[in-house]
Amino acid sequence: MPSQPRLDPSDILVSTTALVNSGDLEALSRHLEPLDAGLTATLLERLPITHQAIVFRLLPKDRAMSVFERLSPGQQSDIISGLQAADVADIFAGLDPDDRAWILEELPAALASRMLHGLTAKERQLTNEVLGYPKGSVGRRMSPEYVSTKTTYTVAQTMERVRAHVHDAETIYTLPVLDETRHVVGVVSLRDLLKAEPAQTIAEIMHKPAVRTAYDSDEDAARACTDRGLLALPIVDRENRLVGILTIDDAVRILEHEETEDSSRQGGVEPLRRPYFATPVRRLVTSRIVWLLVLAIGAALTVQVLSLFEATLAEVTALALFVPLLIGTGGNTGNQAATTVTRAMALGDVGLRDLAQVFRREFMVGLSLGLLLGAVGALIVGIVFEPRFGVVIGLTIVAVCTLAATVGGVMPLIARAIGVDPAVFSNPFITTFVDATGLIIYFLIAKTILGI
The missing domain is CATH 1.10.357.20 (SLC41 divalent cation transporters, integral membrane domain)
Structure with a gap:
C-alpha cells in the first residue's frame, strides 16, 4: 500500500489562508479533513486571530476537542472569544477544571463569568475550588478529579474504585492513600495494585508520599514532581487533607510556561503567552x-x-x-x-x-x-x-x-x-x-x- 505524501505545514498555511479569504467554507472543510490534531494545532498557531475561529468552527467535534487541548492558554482564550456561545459551552464543559482555570485567567472578567455560569453545578463547583486558590499557587494547577484509596481497603476494593472512576479521573496511575480523617499517609501505583494479591490491604503495599500544599508555588511543586519522576503529586490543604493531584503533564506545562516567561523577561520582553504568528x-x-x-x-x-x-x-x-x-x-x-x-x-x-x-x-x-x-x-x-x-x-x-x-x-x-x-x-x-x-x-x- 503506497504511503501518503508528507504534508508541508507551510503549504497548508498558504492554502488555508487563501480559502479563508475566499469565503469558500465547504472547500475549507474538505481541505482540513486529512489533517491530524497535531498538524491542525500547528496550523492554528500560525494563523491570524481573525482566521483561527473560522477554521476551528469547521472541525468535527471530537477532533476540535483534541486540537483545543494542544493549544496554549492564551490561544485557547482567543479562540473562545471568537466562537459563538453554543460552540464555546461545549468546548469549555469538556475540559478538566485545572485546564479551565488556565483559560479563565486569560479571558476578560465578563466573559470568564459567563463561561462559568454555563457549566453544570458540579463542574462549576470543581472549577471554583481550583480558582479559589491564589494565582501562582499549585492549587490553581491541580486537578480535583482523582481516585484515592484508604489504608484499610484491599487491593480488590481499590481496583473496583479505579474501574468506577476510570472515565472521570485525571489519572489512575497514581492513587493517594488516605486514613480515616482524609490525611495523606501514602501513595500506591497501578503497577503495585496489579502485582499485589487481591486480598492484600493497601497499607501493606503503599509507599511514603511526597506531597505539596495547595498554597505552595506551582513552579516548586512542578519541579518536585519532575525531579522525582512522579506521575502524580498529591496536593493537600494546610491540615494535610487531600484536595487534588498535580499530574506530570501539568507539571511539565507549568515549567515550560515559567521558563518561557523567564527567558522573555531576561531579554527585556513581556511573554506573549501565545504563538508568535498568532500574536497581533x-x-x-x-x-x-x-x-x-x-x-x-x-x-x-x-x-x-x-x-x-x-x-x-x-x-x-x-x-x-x-x-x-x-x-x-x-x-x-x-x-x-x-x-x-x-x-x-x-x-x-x-x-x-x-x-x-x-x-x-x-x-x-x-x-x-x-x-x-x-x-x-x-x-x-x-x-x-x-x-x-x-x-x-x-x-x-x-x-x-x-x-x-x-x-x-x-x-x-x-x-x-x-x-x-x-x-x-x-x-x-x-x-x-x-x-x-x-x-x-x-x-x-x-x-x-x-x-x-
Missing part, C-alpha cells in the same frame, strides 16, 4: 515598548555619566574609543552571572540562605575573568597605543568584571527576597547598572593613571 503586531509592540522605555531611561544615566567626565574626554579623546568595549564586557559578564544564578534558583540548587556564598563565588569568578581579560586587553592596547593606556584598560576590565559578576549573581536572590520575579531584575537592569558604574570606574582610573 499590536501585542508584539506592547510586549516590548515598556521595557524599551525603561532601558532608555537607564541609558540616559550612562549619558549623564559621560557628561560629568566631558572635560576628561576632551583632554584625552582616545578614552572614548574604549567605552563600547568596557560597557559591553561588563554587561555580558553581569548577564552571564544573572542567568546562571536564576537557573540555579529555578532548579532549587540556590536559595536565599546562599546569598553570602553566591556573593563570594561570583566575586571570585568575576575577579578571575577580569584578570584574564584585563591582561589580554592591557597587552593589546599597550602595543597599539601606549603602555599607560594599556594599564588603564586592564585595571578597568578587572574592576568592571568583578563588579558585574557579583551584582549579576546576587541581584536575582535580592529580587526573590523582596517578592519580585528574578528574571525582571536580571539582564536589562543589570546591564544598565553596570554601564553607569563601569564608566565611573573607568574615568576615575584614567584620571589617576594618566594624571588628568
Whole structure:
C-alpha cells in the first residue's frame, strides 16, 4: 500500500489562508479533513486571530476537542472569544477544571463569568475550588478529579474504585492513600495494585508520599514532581487533607510556561503567552515598548555619566574609543552571572540562605575573568597605543568584571527576597547598572593613571 505524501505545514498555511479569504467554507472543510490534531494545532498557531475561529468552527467535534487541548492558554482564550456561545459551552464543559482555570485567567472578567455560569453545578463547583486558590499557587494547577484509596481497603476494593472512576479521573496511575480523617499517609501505583494479591490491604503495599500544599508555588511543586519522576503529586490543604493531584503533564506545562516567561523577561520582553504568528503586531509592540522605555531611561544615566567626565574626554579623546568595549564586557559578564544564578534558583540548587556564598563565588569568578581579560586587553592596547593606556584598560576590565559578576549573581536572590520575579531584575537592569558604574570606574582610573 503506497504511503501518503508528507504534508508541508507551510503549504497548508498558504492554502488555508487563501480559502479563508475566499469565503469558500465547504472547500475549507474538505481541505482540513486529512489533517491530524497535531498538524491542525500547528496550523492554528500560525494563523491570524481573525482566521483561527473560522477554521476551528469547521472541525468535527471530537477532533476540535483534541486540537483545543494542544493549544496554549492564551490561544485557547482567543479562540473562545471568537466562537459563538453554543460552540464555546461545549468546548469549555469538556475540559478538566485545572485546564479551565488556565483559560479563565486569560479571558476578560465578563466573559470568564459567563463561561462559568454555563457549566453544570458540579463542574462549576470543581472549577471554583481550583480558582479559589491564589494565582501562582499549585492549587490553581491541580486537578480535583482523582481516585484515592484508604489504608484499610484491599487491593480488590481499590481496583473496583479505579474501574468506577476510570472515565472521570485525571489519572489512575497514581492513587493517594488516605486514613480515616482524609490525611495523606501514602501513595500506591497501578503497577503495585496489579502485582499485589487481591486480598492484600493497601497499607501493606503503599509507599511514603511526597506531597505539596495547595498554597505552595506551582513552579516548586512542578519541579518536585519532575525531579522525582512522579506521575502524580498529591496536593493537600494546610491540615494535610487531600484536595487534588498535580499530574506530570501539568507539571511539565507549568515549567515550560515559567521558563518561557523567564527567558522573555531576561531579554527585556513581556511573554506573549501565545504563538508568535498568532500574536497581533499590536501585542508584539506592547510586549516590548515598556521595557524599551525603561532601558532608555537607564541609558540616559550612562549619558549623564559621560557628561560629568566631558572635560576628561576632551583632554584625552582616545578614552572614548574604549567605552563600547568596557560597557559591553561588563554587561555580558553581569548577564552571564544573572542567568546562571536564576537557573540555579529555578532548579532549587540556590536559595536565599546562599546569598553570602553566591556573593563570594561570583566575586571570585568575576575577579578571575577580569584578570584574564584585563591582561589580554592591557597587552593589546599597550602595543597599539601606549603602555599607560594599556594599564588603564586592564585595571578597568578587572574592576568592571568583578563588579558585574557579583551584582549579576546576587541581584536575582535580592529580587526573590523582596517578592519580585528574578528574571525582571536580571539582564536589562543589570546591564544598565553596570554601564553607569563601569564608566565611573573607568574615568576615575584614567584620571589617576594618566594624571588628568
